[in-house]
Amino acid sequence: VQLVESGGGLVQTGGSLRLSCEVSGFTFDEYAIGWFRQAPGKEREGVSCVSPSDGEPNYEDSVKGRFTFSTDNAKNTLYLQMSSLKPEDTAVYYCAASGLVTATSTCEYEYDFWGQGTQVTVSS
DSSP states (O other): OEEEEEOOEEEETTOOEEEEEEEESSOTTTSEEEEEEEOTTSOOEEEEEEOTTTOSOEEOGGGTTTEEEEEEGGGTEEEEEEOSOOGGGOEEEEEEEESOOOSSOOOOSOOSEEOOOEEEEEEO
């Protein structure tokens, strides 16, 4: 299983970025997948995750209405479209996958496989 992120960068407040994560070694109907982030001095937190049993992504409260999780099965890629970015969104963003499939989408458990991370910096 491998996950490779891309798409991070520096953006001004209110701007947009799209993160991509190309995966190999599994399919989206077998594994839970998600986006996480870790800001300096803070614990890692789940941003948005989706269980194949549920099909609908959940979102952390602070990103609801601003971030959108999507997948392209043909490209084995998941995306995180981020809009109306705020300085507090600054973090290293990771995509992750888990062979544990829960009934509903959740980021609230330890995922097994992780990408290398991509830095997102939002300037004020």
